[in-house]
Amino acid sequence: DVKVTQSSRYLVKRTGEKVFLECVQDMDHENMFWYRQDPGLGLRLIYFSYDVKMKEKGDIPEGYSVSREKKERFSLILESASTNQTSMYLCASSTSEAYEQYFGPGTRLTVT
Amino acid sequence: ILNVEQSPQSLHVQEGDSTNFTCSFPSSNFYALHWYRWETAKSPEALFVMTLNGDEKKKGRISATLNTKEGYSYLYIKGSQPEDSATYLCAFRYNFNKFYFGSGTKLNVKP
Numbered sequence: 594d595v596k597v598t599q600s601s602r603y604l605v606k607r608t609g610e611k612v613f614l615e616c617v618q619d620m621d622h623e624n625m626f627w628y629r630q631d632p633g634l635g636l637r638l639i640y641f642s643y644d645v646k647m648k649e650k651g652d653i654p655e656g657y658s659v660s661r662e663k664k665e666r667f668s669l670i671l672e673s674a675s676t677n678q679t680s681m682y683l684c685a686s687s688t689s690e691a692y693e694q695y696f697g698p699g700t701r702l703t704v705t
Numbered sequence: 706i707l708n709v710e711q712s713p714q715s716l717h718v719q720e721g722d723s724t725n726f727t728c729s730f731p732s733s734n735f736y737a738l739h740w741y742r743w744e745t746a747k748s749p750e751a752l753f754v755m756t757l758n759g760d761e762k763k764k765g766r767i768s769a770t771l772n773t774k775e776g777y778s779y780l781y782i783k784g785s786q787p788e789d790s791a792t793y794l795c796a797f798r799y800n801f802n803k804f805y806f807g808s809g810t811k812l813n814v815k816p
Contacts, residue, residue, distance in 0.1 A: 597748065624802060635709060635806030636794070643802065683749070694739075694804065696749040 596620070597665060597697040599684055605703045612671040614660030614700050623689040625667035626653075627659065629680040639651075642667055643689070655697045707731050709797045711807035719815050725781045726810040728795030732776035737798040740769055740780055743809070744791040750781075752793075757758050785814040 616625065624643050626649075628636040638651030640659040647658050656678060660668045667686075671678055675687035681701050685694040710729045718724050729736065737756045743749040753762040758773040766783045782789055792809040799805060 594715075615783060626804075628806075633714075633808055635808045636796075636804075637806075638804070643804055690801070693751050695751075696741075698746070698748045 597684055597686055597695050599697040599700050600702050603701050605705065606704055607676050608675060610674050612674045614669040614682055616667045616697055617665050618686040620687040624687045626685040627669045628683045630683060631680050673675050679704045707797060707799060707805040709805045709807040710728050710808050711795055713810060715811040717813045720786060722785050723783045724785055726793055728778045728807055730776050730797035732774060734799055736800055737816045738771055738778050739796040739798060741794040742791045748770055749794060787814045787816050790814045
């Protein structure tokens with residue numbers, strides 16, 4: 594079975610802190626994704642990576658950056674956390690054909 | 706950002722009831738339509754990937770249909786069970802790496 598893990602299930606940070614959300618997949622997938630989910634809205638794509646060190650902005654990249662130094666790991670970075678970044682963050686991975694996405698369990702981030 | 710709508714937002718049914726939900730999406734630039742089930746405290750789990758107009762997929766008591774010309778997909782659950790309680794997400798795939806998700810239908814099945 595494909596396994597996508599995320600470093601924390603729950604995280605509480607203060608405004609202005611630098612926050613790292615880590616995602617690891619064990620299926621040698623080329624593509625990795627970061628989404629956020631807010632009440633009443635669908636999952637929205639923050640960033641996408643199709644290879645090591647390669648990334649593309651999604652629909653809502655402002656306030657975020659990403660890092661992919663190894664194929665299995667994709668990190669989402671909040672350079673200076675703000676309260677409007679309080680959300681559920683989901684990581685996903687897929688093969689290069691991207692036929693199916695496999696999701697991690699999510700990290701619920703609260704910024705106070 | 707493309708608009709993908711799911712209805713209803715939530716649904717409460719009794720065990721044994723059959724139910725269905727709708728996913729509406731743009732009828733142009735269709736690549737695929739995905740359905741996921743997301744149980745509380747778990748990862749979203751893929752149910753179906755549908756690519757052709759008229760597609761019908763089935764997994765146990767759950768089935769889905771697809772109409773790409775009019776831009777909708779239905780998900781049906783026959784004889785709902787408490788373990789079917791989850792949020793059901795649809796995702797419209799615009800190209801190979803662009804997925805636009807609906808906000809989901811939250812199903813609660815009472816024993």
